[in-house]
Amino acid sequence: MPKEEGLLRVEDLTVHYTTLIGDVKAAEDVFFILKEGQTLGLAGESGCGKTTTGLAILRLLPPNGKIVGGKVIFEGKDLTKIDHETFRREIRWKKISMIFQGAMNSLHPTKTVGDQIAEAIVIHENIDKKEALERAGKLLDLVGVGAERLDRYPHELSGGMKQRSVIAMALACNPRLIIADEPTTALDVIVQAQVMKVIKELQEKLKLSMIIISHDLSLIAETSSQVAIMYAGKIVEYGDVAAVYKESLHPYTEKLIGAFPSILGPKKELSTIHGFPPDLINPPPGCRFHPRCPYAKEKCKKETPVLKNIGKNHYVACHLY
């Protein structure tokens, strides 16, 4: 494992959810480093633990979710050790903010967009409402909604506008890190492309550090500098986007990338992965991918592979390497 710290260093983070029929091992030994000004894509299918990882960093897990191990080191401090009240006041939204999945539908219906953004600023910073509204206006300009829409209600805005307002809200307190959970999933392709363009412009203009969580590998390819591919609660491959996509090592990554039809180039056969993702209450022993892996050997059924460094900033958890 690399020693460097970066802006955020997630080390062996393990999260379990308690249920009546046993613990769901939603994320196990998650490891990644995010450097200042870079964007990390957390990719994987439903139930792979990507959202859980995001929520654990922000300490927003539901009541039955618990961080059972590992560290989240941010600005040199372990976030898992900070008490809730300090976390709420000092870290959440002020230092790390989040764009939630389907956030555009979670805007308060009877409050104007401006008020909702200003509220976040007033709570965390020592300024009055007028100033906060002014800043909210500037933020709306920045994301392409326009300051003139400050006093609009959510129902007066289109889906794309709402999603941009939510992005503005995440930027409200000048956070050092933004976690975006499926930021464009509910949008149509063209609007999605427009919102992605806004995100890319912000990345350049504000030198944002981001974690983008998505099931859509195409989307991550276009926005991230690094990517971590998750499967069944574990990171199977991690590294620079170009390396992971072009020279994928893990059989799962390779198949997953091949499963997305492309609009460019000649028509290609899509790759298939036989079977279904495992139940995380009783995950398979050894490598969690082995029941679906075409290259699985005896060793894969018994020994759990760890993330190994293969070449420059490229890690893989697979016995083949």
Next chain:
Amino acid sequence: MKQLELEEAEIKIDKDAHIISLGLKKYFPIKLGFFRSLFTKEIPYVRAVDGVSFYIKRGEIFGLVGESGCGKTTTGRLLLRLIEPTSGKIYFNGIDLLALTEDKLRKMRKKMQIIFQDPYESLNPRMSIYDILAEPIEIQGLTESAEETLEKVKNALEDMDLVPPEQFLFRFPHEISGGQRQRVAIARAFIVNPEFIVADEPVSMLDASIRTEVLKLMLEMVKKVKVTFLFITHDIALARYMCSRIAVMYLGKIVEMGDVEKIIHDPAHPYTEALIAAVPVPDPTARRAEVVIKGEVPSPINPPPGCRFHPRCPYAKERCKKEEPQLVEISKGRYVACHFPIK
């Protein structure tokens, strides 16, 4: 099929056409409150589908592509007469579907099936997989005995790679995964040996790793039983993988229609061009054209006059604001509804 009608149609109908839709329209009235209804003379309508003409050849996979609200799902349902059109014609095997009585329509139904988007809602939670698959066979009276029905159900499960079938027969939908459910829904559509299937976003609820197998099983089945297939999707990259011909819809109208590869390599309508440019690709090194169109789809209650795409079109001219473009053939089998198609 009345020869006259087909000759008057805006598109040339292939002689091999199995399903034909001519000028199909569906307007949904908007319910007004008591007071507004007193002062409103005309009831406003949502023009979900506004004059759609196309044909599907026998045994081909035809794609309807478009964003949410473009009318693609409504078109699919109209073709099966699950909802009644406001106007227009539908021919199935040369038979005017809209002229059929309830009774005759029911007999036709076994030839037409639908696969819905969400397998969590389309399967009855109180029925076992066996019951779900046996019900259509029994209703249509396709088998003579219980053994024969069981055999048919087992074969259908095997066709969908749900093996061994005995393991699935007496399970309930909540006991199997989403991907398996969708396979059951697909098996249910194929089990009555239909001639025509409408698949409405059949894989949009499935994860990437599960999706491809379902797509491949569908392709195999279409080939095996030679069914005519309408594939409705918002994802033009997926349509490319599945279909031979597609129609791109925008605000209730077809803007472009033809061979899928030709449309993707050189789109003629500015909307199609934008739609293709907007699709993200799973390749970090690919250089992409930028999406130039602004804004979002306007309301289908008061669609813009002239070309419906003109307020967002980067190439719009005066003429586009006034005159509505008709679907015209620009090369063999390729139709575009645009005053200034991209060359």
